[in-house]
Amino acid sequence: MNTIKTFIPADNVESFKKFADKTKKNVEGFSFVIGEPYMKVFYHPVIDEYGTRGHVTKAFHEICDLTINMPEENGWKLVCTFKDEAFTPVDNSKELVFKNPAHGQDYNKCDVCGHWCKNSYVIENIETGEELQVGCECVKKFGIKSFDYLSKFTDELYKLYDYSLSYSTDNDELKMWGGNPNAIYKNAFKKADLIMSAKAEYDKCPIYKKAYRERDTYYHSPTLTNIETILCGEKFDINNNYVEKVCAYALSKPIDGEFAKKTHRLANDFYAYIDEAVYAFFMVKKAYTASSI
Template sequence: MNTIKTFIPSESVDSFKKFADKTQKNVKDFTYSLGKPYQKLFYHPVIEEDGTAGHLTKVFHEVCDLTVNIPEQSGWKLLATYKDDAFTPVDPTKELVFKNPQHGAHYGKCDHCGHWCKNAYVIENITTGEELQVGCECIKKFGIDDMYYISDFTRKLYEIYNYKLNYATDKEYGDLLEWGGRKDSSYKNAILKTNLIMAAKSQYEICPVYKKGTKVENVRYRSATLEGIDTILNSGNLKVDETYVKAVCEFGAKIHPKTEFEEDMLTVAKNFYCYQGQEVYAFFLVKAYEDSLKPELNLPKGCQVKVCGKVIQKRFEESYFGMMEINTILTDKGVTCERYGKVPTTEDKRTSFYALVKGVFKGKVSLDRATKNPKKGIEVINI
C-alpha cells in the first residue's frame, strides 16, 4: 500500500471529492480521509534573476489534511501514456525505447482489438516482457483498469496541490512547508532534453539575463525568458548540437547541489525527458555552463566602473522605504549589472553612467549610486 500524506486548499475539497470518489468506486482498497479546515502558515519563495531564493514571504492558507492509501498493482506495468496529444513517460529519467519500434504517438491502433484509437497506453507484462499499446477501454480487459483510475487520480491531485513538499525551520512558527498550491506541470507533455537545452541556449544568445515574471495592477505576467523558450521550441526550426548538449550535461552532472533549485538543475542534466515546468532550470543550467567558460570578473568592492549598455529589465519591489526600482543592465562587453535605484536611460533603453562596485555575486555586478561624472582620484574600469 502506498500512502500519501499532504494538504489541499479547503476551496478545492469539493472538486477533489468528485474524482477521488470516482477512484474509490473503481479501485478496490483505495481509500482517503480529509481533515477539517484550518489555517496553516506556508512559505512562499521569491526566485531572484539568478535562480536563487532571494527571500521568503509567509502567508496563511486554509487547508485540510489529506491521507490517501493507494493499492499496489501487479502483472502489468505502465510505460507511457498518450492522451490529448501529450506524451507522458512513467520514468522521465531515461530514454524510453519500445520493443515494438512502431509503438508511439503515430501508432494509431489498439493491439488488443485492432481498432483505431487516439488516446492509448503502452504497457509491459512484468513476467513475460510482452509489450502492447492499447486503448482506454481495452486496458480494462487486462485486469489493470485500476491503473487507469489511479493515474488519472494522481494527475488531478497534482493539478490541485503539488504534494512534493519542502520543509524549512522558522524560529517563530517552527517547521514550515513551502506552499504547493500552484499547479504542477510534471504531468504535461514531455520534451526531449536535447531540444530543451538547445532552446535555452538560443534564448540565452538572445538575452543572457533571466527576466523574471512581473505583476502589474494585480495581473501576473509570465517570465519573458520562459516565453522565449516556448516560442523557440514551438518554432520547428530548432537545430540540435549534440556536442554542446553533452558538454552542458557533463557540466551539470558535476553539480553538488546545495539548494533545491540546484537539485532541479541536476535533474535536467541527468534526465532524458523534461517538462515545461523545468524550462527555468534548463536556462540556468546553460547560463552556469556559459559562465564557467568566461574569465572570472576581478572587480573588488569600491572600485569605479563605467557602465555602457542596455537596460534589460526594470522591476519594482516593496522595501522598507517603499517601492524600490531595480534595473538590470547588460553592458556592451557582456557584463550583467544590477542597480537598486534609478539609472539614466534614452528612448531605446540605452544607459551610460559611472558607479562604485558594491560586490560581484554569481557573475552579476551590484552597483552603487549612478553618477554622470566619475569620482576624482579613483581609476575607472570600463565594463
C-alpha cells in the first residue's frame, strides 16, 4: 500500500469526494481520509492593475489534510503517468527521481514490447524495485486493471490544486498557493506582532470590550478594532522573550473547549490572522493575571 499525505482546498472537498468515490468503487483497496478544515499560510501571488503578477504576499487559505491509500496490484505500484504530454506523479509531496535516468517525458518507447508509445505508465515492482515505463496496452499484460483509474484520479486531484506551484518553494518555509486564484484569503501576520499589539492595547485598557448593537447598527469590538489599528500601523514594541512566555503559559493550560483549542493553535504557530486577535488579548490578560511574566 502506497500512502500519500497531501491537502486540498476546503472549498473543493465535495468535488474531490465525487471522483474519489468513483475510484474507490473501481479499485479494490483504494481509500482516503479527509481531515477537518483549518487555516494555513501560503505565498499568494498578487496581480497588479495591469494584470501582471508583480510580487507575492503571505496569506491564509482554508485547507483540509488528505491521506490517500493507493493499492499495489500483482506486485506492482504506479509511480507516475505520461498522458497527452502531461506528467502526473502519484505522490506530489516529494521530487520524483527515476531509477532509470532515461525514463521520463521524452522516453517514447515501451520497456515491454520496445514499440514507440505516446502515453505510458511508470511502474515499480514492490519486491524487486524494478522500474519500467510501459505503454497503456502492455500494462495489461501484467494483469493490472486499476492503474488507469488511479492515473485519472491523480490527474483530477491536481486539477483541484496546482502542485507544480508547490515544487518551486520546496526549500522555502511556505508553499505557493495553487488553488482557486479567486479564493477568499486573509493576510498573514507574525504571531509575535499580533501578541505585542494585543499587549499594547491591554496596557491601555485591560478590560475587553465586546461588540455591541445600538438599534439597527452593529459595532465591532472596540478592543479588537484597536488591536487591528495597532498591528497594521506597526505601533507596538518587539519583545520576543515576552511573546515566548505568554505562549508557554497558554500552552501550559488544558484544552478544555474550542476557545482553548484555538488559543493553543495561535501559541504554537508562527503566523496569525487578524480574527485571532481575541485569543491574543486573552493570552496576554491571563498571563498577566497569573503573574507568570
